[in-house]
Amino acid sequence: MKRFNRVLLVMVWAVGLSACAAALGPVKTWEGKTAGGVEPAMLAAPGSINVKRVNDKAMGNFLMKDLALDYQLLPGPNRIEFVHHTLWAKGQITRNDESPVHVVETPLLVVTLDAVAGETYTFQLPRASNHREAQVLAANFSAQILDSAGRVVAEAMPADQVAVTPAADTNTLGALKQLWQQATEEERRAFLRWTFE
Numbered sequence: 001m002k003r004f005n006r007v008l009l010v011m012v013w014a015v016g017l018s019a020c021a022a023a024l025g026p027v028k029t030w031e032g033k034t035a036g037g038v039e040p041a042m043l044a045a046p047g048s049i050n051v052k053r054v055n056d057k058a059m060g061n062f063l064m065k066d067l068a069l070d071y072q073l074l075p076g077p078n079r080i081e082f083v084h085h086t087l088w089a090k091g092q093i094t095r096n097d098e099s100p101v102h103v104v105e106t107p108l109l110v111v112t113l114d115a116v117a118g119e120t121y122t123f124q125l126p127r128a129s130n131h132r133e134a135q136v137l138a139a140n141f142s143a144q145i146l147d148s149a150g151r152v153v154a155e156a157m158p159a160d161q162v163a164v165t166p167a168a169d170t171n172t173l174g175a176l177k178q179l180w181q182q183a184t185e186e187e188r189r190a191f192l193r194w195t196f197e
Helices: 002-024 131-139 172-181 187-193
Strands: 039-047 049-054 069-072 077-089 101-105 109-115 120-124 145-147 154-155
Touching: 039 109, 049 069, 077 131, 101 131, 109 154
Parallel strands: 039 120
Antiparallel strands: 039 069, 049 077, 077 101, 077 109, 120 145, 145 154
């Protein structure tokens, strides 16, 4: 009877979780309304992808990290910052305060996706078969974005390797805002000191 209750409890929890995820719907990545009712593009992110920012807008911090979410993107270039994480069971017994799993997480990754209205994009990710392999993959992680036809349309890079190159039509203020978003706290403080000298 106890086993039946546990199975029932797990089933109810799973149904509730999937209902919550379905109720969330796609995550809107911009403020306000779309210009002229343009249909957004959609980026489907699996539970192992945690999107941190899209076009410098912080994405919500959801209760569960492992939710597969869809992100609505405006047509045109979209800068997406994310990390990839995997969970691996520990081979030994853990103490009460110790996590029973190893979490392997990549450094912050960045991809610029030139989204097309109405298109659906997905991540193509390398898969590890064990904890050690996951650690090696995380150190040199490469993720690609595929369009609905399965073509690679963008490739992610570590954030610290992405150079800031403002678009040709970006004004100076836009370029400065872009640089400010990528600056470290120390660089921001040094800049502010310089401006007031």
